[in-house]
Amino acid sequence: MPFETLDVADLPGGGALHLIRSGTFYSIQYGDEELMGSHVRQSEQALATLTCDRLADRNGRVLIGGLGMGFTLGAALGAWGPSATIVVAELVPKVIEWARGPLAHIFGGSLADPRATVELADVHDVIVRSTNHFDAILLDVDNGPDGLIQLENDRLYCNWGLCAAYAALRPAGILAVWSSYSDVGFYERLERAGFDVDEITIDADQYKDNVQHTIWLAAKPG
Secondary structure, eight states, X not given: OOOEEEEEEEOTTSOEEEEEEETTEEEEEETTEEEEETTBOHHHHHHHHHHHHTOSOTTXXXXXXXXXXXXXXXXXXXXXXXXXXXXXXXXXXXXXXXXXXXXXXXXXXXXXXXXXXEEESOHHHHHHTOSSOEEXXXXXXXXSSSOSSOGGGHHHHSHHHHHHHHHHEEEEEEEEEEESSOOHHHHHHXXXXXXXXXXXXXXXXXXXXXXXXXXXXXXXOO
């Protein structure tokens, strides 16, 4: 079916996101890169569920970097307990508008859940102003551990950015990072920052073979 551009969101540092529809399929794209598609969601959901499974307390504080199509948020709401606090930091205002507009049927009731708050903010800024605060930080803001969407996002994945995430976590907290590819150098940076690291490969699409995504689960000792 033909593709239709529903809306365009300008990015603060230049460039734009495009919301695309083809029949019942929706996609958020950056240039030629698809950042999120409505038909592929299991690895984004696993970012939340795998993290929650490794935590002793399911009623803690969770920070999600990037709203996307809400797959990680929805999975987090399903996994964490009734007293959990889940904050989503989203940098682009129109992505929040899309969640309440053309993508509302995909989000379902996630945005109305009292445990969830969407904050218009750079997730990096939320991390650096927090100390010993979060039980989990879930990052899905680029296609991997580099600043694809915003060059400034490199600071999330560099040595001092990972140290900031370490400081923002409570003891035994987890930093979880989603990626469309593996990266040995990033694994090593996580270890140098003091994390105990587990790298997991997830099938990206249950209908396609040989398409896999990577999730790093980096636990702060304690």
